[in-house]
Amino acid sequence: xxxxxxxxxxxxxxxxxxxxxxxxxxxxxxxxxxxxxxxxxxxxxxxxxxxxxxxxxxxxxxxxxxxxxxxxxxxxxxxxxxxxxxxxxxxxxxxxxxxxxxxxxxxxxxxxxxxxxxxxxxxxxxxxxxxxxxxxxxxxxxxxxxxxxxxxxxxxxxxxxxxxxxxxxxxxxxxxxxxxxxxxxxxxxxxxxxxxxxxxxxxxxxxxxxxxxxxxxxxxxxxxxxxxxxxxxxxxxxxxxx
Numbered sequence: 220x221x222x223x224x225x226x227x228x229x230x231x232x233x234x235x236x237x238x239x240x241x242x243x244x245x246x247x248x249x250x251x252x253x254x255x256x257x258x259x260x261x262x263x264x265x266x267x268x269x270x271x272x273x274x275x276x277x278x279x280x281x282x283x284x285x286x287x288x289x290x291x292x293x294x295x296x297x298x299x300x301x302x303x304x305x306x307x308x309x310x311x312x313x314x315x316x317x318x319x320x321x322x323x324x325x326x327x328x329x330x331x332x333x334x335x336x337x338x339x340x341x342x343x344x345x346x347x348x349x350x351x352x353x354x355x356x357x358x359x360x361x362x363x364x365x366x367x368x369x370x371x372x373x374x375x376x377x378x379x380x381x382x383x384x385x386x387x388x389x390x391x392x393x394x395x396x397x398x399x400x401x402x403x404x405x406x407x408x409x410x411x412x413x414x415x416x417x418x419x420x421x422x423x424x425x426x427x428x429x430x431x432x433x434x435x436x437x438x439x440x441x442x443x444x445x446x447x448x449x450x451x452x453x454x455x456x457x458x459x460x461x
């Protein structure tokens with residue numbers, strides 16, 4: 220919950236790094252995912268889906284997105300069918316992953332401010348690593364980030380904490396036994412991100428204008444914001460907590 224709601228935060232000491240989710244947090248990428256999904260469905264003779272429907276499928280990685288797409292149009296969507304469809308969907312999406320995507324207002328300025336404060340920044344996303352790097356490059360924010368862990372970088376995907384822990388180590392802000400507590404905070408927009416942060420034992424800051432499916436008070440968080448200009452102050456407050 221928010222700082223005023225009584226939700227306890229993990230112990231904070233010397234915040235050194237901030238990890239971000241990508242889709243629905245830094246970038247409104249749903250229009251490109253929607254376009255790719257409908258192109259994929261059209262090749263299979265299926266009718267298009269609307270943007271809210273496809274957006275509701277985002278957050279758990281491409282295999283889960285494909286499973287939901289195929290289920291929604293009445294096709295079999297077991298592991299075999301998803302694995303068979305995955306290369307073609309990745310080809311379609313990978314051809315233009317950022318054509319319709321946009322940064323949320325204030326993202327670039329906030330990333331610059333956080334870097335100016337001496338924080339190391341990274342991205343932990345369920346989007347495959349190749350398209351994720353392409354998107355941040357195309358949108359001009361790649362230089363702000365020291366590293367990126369994608370949905371295919373490890374065998375595990377969020378909400379498993381392994382990707383966030385892996386990124387934290389690469390950012391010099393390790394999580395877990397023997398690591399300095401409170402060195403990293405995670406910023407995301409969804410239930411998946413909140414569960415990842417909780418499993419990793421780090422503070423979670425919730426961007427409220429992304430792709431979450433639940434009411435705000437149903438998603439555990441230490442702080443919430445709708446405007447990126449609020450984020451540096453919130454991180455400072457969370458980082459100062461004992």
